[in-house]
Amino acid sequence: MKIKDLEYYQKLIQEKNFSKVAADFKVSQPTITMSIKRLESDFATTFFIRDHAHKELHVTPAGQQFANHVNVILNELTIARQEIDRTKSTRIRFGLPPIIGNYYFPPLTPMLMRANLMPLLDTFEHGSRELLKML
Incomplete structure (x- = not known):
């Protein structure tokens, strides 16, 4: 699992659109798709239901539960980076x-x-x- 996968996942939960997420991160849409597939494979579940007919993306209950954890993980990583940067200060x-x-x-x-x-x-x-x- 990669941190970038979690960042893509968090953005996909917000946007519910693979192309928008890809554009936001300046990567290709298949990059986002592969990232989500990697996460779904790691957890042996489906996080999203893709409705191609209506061009909609629905989050499964497992996907929403995982989103809650992803938010905490990414927040903790942000805090850790800030705290580590502060330890480098000589002031x-x-x-x-x-x-x-x-x-x-x-x-x-x-x-x-x-x-x-x-x-x-x-x-x-x-x-x-x-x-x-x-x-």
Whole structure:
């Protein structure tokens, strides 16, 4: 199973049209068809019923159930990519509400300076509510 297959599947659930999905991804329509067949083969079921006479595509109950899982999987992959990208950053984002910035943080700065961490800090001084929104 390929991630691209899941992306095609998710788009096909939305569009219900193989040609539109192919155009959106700038691939051929047979590419989408083979991708869906691969998924259906992997799960030994049919996800779509193709009504060629009316040019309609219907999602089976198994197809809808799988769509729910695909949405979660692709969302988790997006989050994982974002989190991994953040780990590559050499900057530390640090929120300082007034009480912490005025009373608790100043005594820690000498230790942070000795550890050469101060230049890496991006501080944001706002109230707790605003900092929470920024998260």
